[in-house]
Amino acid sequence: MSFQPIKFYQTGTFTVGNRLLPPEQRSVQASGKRFNSINSGHRACQGCGEALGARYAIDAAMEATDGRLVAANATGCLEVFSTPYPETSWQIPWIHSLFGNAAAVATGIAAALKVKGQAQTRVVAQGGDGGTTDIGFGCLSGMFERNDDVLYICYDNGGYMNTGVQRSSATPPAARTATTPAVGAAPGNVFGQGKFVPAIALAHDIPYVATATVADLRDLEAKVRRAMEIRGARYIHILVPCPLGWGTQSNETIKMARLAKETGIFPVFEAEHGEIKAVLPIRHQLPVEEYLKPQKRYAHLFGKQPQVEVIARLQALADRNIKRYGLLGQG
């Protein structure tokens, strides 16, 4: 392909225009030789962030391992929409066992590969936030603690989407789900509950922990690449908006992910051996309303009488993230 050097320009999103980069610096997704690890034809909803995140992540991992990759998948949307047998989207060896054991299944695969002298083949485990932060948490922590040679990727859409949008421990406060309905004195999910598993992963002192969103393809790919350079337990937690569960338009997925990052609602960082090494700084800090308003799961905050107090509490959470992780770049 002929390459015309042109000056870089910055898009409104601050990403560098991919087609203007030299080929070797272009994203895996931009390459005609990308693996299409999850092929077209799967049954995800239009605009599914999880489908996008998995496609980015697994293609990048395939690129990094020269096509020697095995995946273990937890039950959830990704599993269900990708294998409507006799069709399967997966172009890589892939196994689904149960909802809560993807990390352990991956440990077993890694052990088998090691004992058979095939350790050049690498293993990823993947699950939704429910399969990771709730039911699969024991297996995940065990895999971390033993430092098993597995990259675990959590696709966080903030709820149990596959079963019809119920609350998980990754559902944000005030969000409406089927089990935290927008009724009563404090509509939506409760404040003061839930957990942020990347921070718990850090506490395991594993070699690599990172967060990412589907809004920053290049950052996500770089993190997967970095993770594949390392042996031992690694964790990447990707924010993947879900149009169905969040009540957003299918063309707003990337925008929602970007807003989550730009408001400080979702901190994007990278850590090695328990120490945060880098954050993806907020470029244009925005108030949380910008993120909340387009989502029907927060509609009860913006009725005739806007719930200013609740919005302020959510802003406080974002501000805490900004401070805790140094997201305004002043670290």
Added chain:
Amino acid sequence: MLKQMEGSRAVAEAVALCRPEVICAYPISPQTHIVEALGEMVKDGSLAPCEFINVESEFAAMSVAVGASAAGARSYTATASQGLLYMAEAVFNASGLGLPIVMTVANRAIGAPINIWNDHSDALAMRDAGWIQLFAENNQEALDLHIQAFRLGEELSLPVMVCMDGFILTHAFERVDMPTQAQVDAYLPCYEPRQVLDPGEPVSIGAMVGPEAFMEVRYLAHARQMEALKLIPAYAAEFKAVFGRDSGGLCHSYRTEDAETIVVAMGSVLGTIKDVIDEMREAGHKIGVLGITLFRPFPVEGVRAGLLGAKRVVVLEKSMAVGLGGILSTNVRMALSGLHMHGYTVIAGLGGRAITRKSLLGLFLKAEKDELDHVTFLDLDWVMVNKQLEREKAHRRSGPVAENLLRDVGVVAARNY
């Protein structure tokens, strides 16, 4: 080679001779000595190449075994009781995925009340999980069955549970004939999986199956178990050719020729039963016993043939179907359908209650006279039971049952284990 050793050690050495490649371990009595011994062999390098993984739960143990087996490694784990129930979801999954994992179950009661001693409630709770289930009568058989289990499971792509009575066998020091590596290698070929996770030939395993094919998938699991009914006797015969002794098989009759009363049982209690039968035979009683080695698939025809001539069948089992009677006995009934004979269920030895020769003799004498109830609880302390029933009638808040009974029994049961 003849050696005097603990049952757990014998099983560990036999498993090691089978060259397992991934072993997952989680402690629970009375299985623990087995994985401890294997862990030591891996750590000191005498069992290699092998990955020994200390997991965080039994659910993880079976899940790691699922992953390892799907990636083509010979995989082994061991558990008991609460541990087997804790991994239940993955136990069904392993068989559903057709993965030939071998697992020792050191049979132990299930709580509450928590109890570490032997009965068969754990393995029998998993009777419909799709695993082949073998029950060992003694330590030699436990050792031998593990070697056959890998062969059988891998040929059929089915997981195999080798059940041995907790403490009674796992902790008993007995003389066993330990095979040589050359013998085991001659008997057990390398594991050739039917499906494997391989980047060279990518497959998707574990897809969702709807009503259009689910019945057929389940039927095939059944058909494969039926195949085991043919393979097991063949493998037992081959085992004899290589190792020079009878071990395994479906079920075994002992002194049942012309017997009017036939006892049916599984596991180590068969030894005591045989002693009682020898004694009764000497006194002229027409009694024998059918020992069941293979519980799943259930050898319906073998059991039927073994019981055909009898007038009555006494199923003595260390398990219980609450609200019905027995588990083993309902299975035996299936084998006897259409035949007219007295059938008795005897629940015995729950939670490690000793099954004595004296009690068995009394029981069998009563059975011969058809004086047994349909369901009998051997050596049940009726005074204790009735006292509690009265207490419950008198006071709604009569307190926790187990603790009340322990108080009635007094300090004997208050030891620390």
